Amino acid sequence: xxxxxxxxxxxxxxxxxxxxxxxxxxxxxxxxxxxxxxxxxxxxxxxxxxxxxxxxxxxxxxxxxxxxxxxxxxxxxxxxxxxxxxxxxxxxxxxxxxxxxxxxxxxxxxxxxxxxxxxxxxxxxxxxxxxxxxxxxxxxxxxxxxxxxxxxxxxxxxxxxxxxxxxxxxxxxxxxxxxxxxxxxxxxxxxxxxxxxxxxxxxxxxxxxxxxxxxxxxxxxxxxxxxxxxxxxxxxxxxxxxxxxxxxxxxxxxxxxxxxxxxxxxxxxxxxxxxxxxxxxxxxxxxxxxxxxxxxxxxxxxxxxxxxxxxxxxxxxxxxxxxxxxxxxxxxxxxxxxxxxxxxxxxxxxxxxxxxxxxxxxxxxxxxxxxxxxxxxxxxxxxxxxxxxxxxxxxxxxxxxx
Numbered sequence: 001x002x003x004x005x006x007x008x009x010x011x012x013x014x015x016x017x018x019x020x021x022x023x024x025x026x027x028x029x030x031x032x033x034x035x036x037x038x039x040x041x042x043x044x045x046x047x048x049x050x051x052x053x054x055x056x057x058x059x060x061x062x063x064x065x066x067x068x069x070x071x072x073x074x075x076x077x078x079x080x081x082x083x084x085x086x087x088x089x090x091x092x093x094x095x096x097x098x099x100x101x102x103x104x105x106x107x108x109x110x111x112x113x114x115x116x117x118x119x120x121x122x123x124x125x126x127x128x129x130x131x132x133x134x135x136x137x138x139x140x141x142x143x144x145x146x147x148x149x150x151x152x153x154x155x156x157x158x159x160x161x162x163x164x165x166x167x168x169x170x171x172x173x174x175x176x177x178x179x180x181x182x183x184x185x186x187x188x189x190x191x192x193x194x195x196x197x198x199x200x201x202x203x204x205x206x207x208x209x210x211x212x213x214x215x216x217x218x219x220x221x222x223x224x225x226x227x228x229x230x231x232x233x234x235x236x237x238x239x240x241x242x243x244x245x246x247x248x249x250x251x252x253x254x255x256x257x258x259x260x261x262x263x264x265x266x267x268x269x270x271x272x273x274x275x276x277x278x279x280x281x282x283x284x285x286x287x288x289x290x291x292x293x294x295x296x297x298x299x300x301x302x303x304x305x306x307x308x309x310x311x312x313x314x315x316x317x318x319x320x321x322x323x324x325x326x327x328x329x330x331x332x333x334x335x336x337x338x339x340x341x342x343x344x345x346x347x348x349x350x351x352x353x354x355x356x357x358x359x360x361x362x363x364x365x366x367x368x369x370x371x372x373x374x375x376x377x378x379x380x381x382x383x384x385x386x387x388x389x390x391x392x393x394x395x396x397x398x399x400x401x402x
Contacts, residue, residue, distance in 0.1 A: 005065040009072055012063070013293070015052070016073070019045070020292035035150050035295055035392050042299020043385065053300070070300070077297035080290030081146050081356075082262040086243040087286055088149035089266015090279050091158050092167055100161060103348075104168030106334035111169060111352045112176050114330030115140035118322035126315045128376070131184075135371045138184050139363050139380050140323050141177045144356025144388070145170035146259065150291070151392040152351070155399055162335075162344050166351035169331060171260060173352070175205055181362060184371070201255050208254025212246060212261070216268040227274060235274055236281045242269065257358060298356070298388060307382035316379050320386050327352040327387075328394075343398070350394035359384040 002008045020038040027037030045052045053066040063069055119140035123133025148166055152158040158167075219242055226238035243265040250261025269278065307316055332349030340348065363380035366372040372380070 002063060002065075005068050008063050008065050008069045012052075012069055012073065013076075013289075015045070016296045017289060017292050020296050024292075032393060032396065034154060035147060036389055038292055038295035039299050039385070039389055042296035043302060043304065044299070045296065046300040047303040048299070048305055073293060073297055073300065076290065077294040078258075080286070080292075080294030081259055082243060082247045083240070083282070083286045083290050084146050084150060084294065085259040085263040086239075086266040087279070087282055088145070088153070088158070088167065089263040089268075090270045090275065090282070091153065092164070092263075092267050092270060094267060094270070100165040100168060100338075103165045103335050103338035103340060105172060106338045107165055107169040107331040107348050107352065108172035108176065108334070110329075110334030111143060111173055111327050111331035111349075112141045112180070115323065115326030116180070118326045119319065122315070122318045122322050126318070132372050132376060135184055135366045136319065136376065136380070138177070138180050139355070139359055139366065140319075140326060140383075141173065141180055142355045142358040142362050143170045143173040143177070143327070143352050144354045144358040145263075146294075147354040147356050147388050147391050148351040148395065151395045155396065157395075157399055162340075162347040162351065165335060165340075165348050167263075169334075169348070169352060171263065175256060175260075177358070177362070181365065204253065204255040208250060208256060208261075209264075212249070212254075212264055213268075219265075219268055220272055223269060223272060223274065233281065235278055236285065239265075239269055239278055239282065240285075257361070259358075298360075298385060301360070302381050302385045303378065304382055304385065307378040312375060312379060316382050319379055319383050323355065323383050323387050324353055324390060347395065347398040350391065350398050353394060354388045354391035355384045356388050359387070 002011065019041045023037035023041035024034030025037070027040070028034050044050055047054065053063050053070055055062045116137040119137030120133050123136040124130070128136065145167055148170070149158065152160075152163045152166070157163050223235070223238050223242065227235040231237075243262045246261035246265035247258040248261070250256045250264070251258040254261070269275070272278075328346070328349035330349070331352040332345040335345040335348040336342065359380065363372070363377055363384070366380075367374070367377045
């Protein structure tokens with residue numbers, strides 16, 4: 001047994017980082033995005049296969065403080081996705097995004113309507129109560145742009161027309177999804193307190209974006225001033241502060257996901273003269289530690305064995321199929337109607353498939369508010385893992401021969 005919580009965390013982080021890098025390398029050797037390998041390693045470590053946090057040797061638990069360790073890893077993973085989205089914001093071409101504004105909006109709408117209807121239909125078909133079925137549809141509307149952003153960065157396609165559309169549509173999806181979530185929780189929740197009225201949620205979102213963008217000149221002046229101070233790595237330090245503050249403000253005051261705030265911070269700082277230096281130095285911090293933890297943690301939190309037992313397997317298959325096709329067809333048709341070619345539309349639809357941490361957050365809210373059961377939550381975790389794994393593969397295939 002490992003003596004202290006601190007020692008548990010040190011060895012777990014060592015295992016996570018080295019394993020993620022090795023599995024990422026192995027994935028790249030068979031022409032798959034590295035994130036597929038990193039998530040796969042997390043699944044192997046998690047309760048689906050090894051269950052490292054519950055491991056016993058001769059009847060003695062290896063990690064006696066596993067609950068604390070799991071919580072610390074989860075928090076570090078959440079920091080990782082914030083920093084990853086900050087980097088994606090830095091690499092976003094605003095000019096290109098403006099050009100695809102209509103396409104992003106149409107893709108977002110299609111990527112919300114079809115998965116919502118499909119999830120509701122599957123829930124009702126398999127005999128779920130109406131409130132549970134409608135929440136399944138709500139979870140399926142989610143989009144996690146972090147997986148797509150990382151894959152597009154690997155493929156060097158983030159600044160393409162399709163990349164800009166995916167990022168823009170995902171941000172819109174986040175806003176629409178939060179609105180739908182607020183309505184569903186307001187109507188059906190039985191626990192966790194009284195949610196705020198919808199008009200207040202919408203107002204908070206609007207104020208966050210307006211104030212966040214309006215503050216950009218002040219933010220840039222702060223970065224310019226702080227980066228000249230005679231301290232170690234002032235540019236990266238100040239930029240991380242801005243990213244974390246915007247992430248905090250987004251969720252605390254704006255009612256949108258924290259990743260949207262850090263992404264907005266990245267976009268604001270992308271127009272400064274420090275852009276390339278900041279990208280290069282931030283990547284060292286983010287990719288060496290935080291991003292591997294984020295992707296491995298997705299697998300650590302999933303118990304796919306529970307979700308694939310008995311009759312649940314048929315519901316799981318139906319939900320996963322609707323989750324994948326709903327985004328590909330819904331967002332793809334939105335892009336197609338906006339003048340994109342079939343191949344470009346397929347890329348946009350593929351980039352919107354992943355639910356990642358956004359899907360897990362929404363599912364967690366449903367469980368906390370007693371809208372969905374433990375079984376349905378397990379199914380949603382399975383859906384999140386599968387869509388997170390297939391998104392990089394679909395993107396890689398759709399960009400082949402380019």
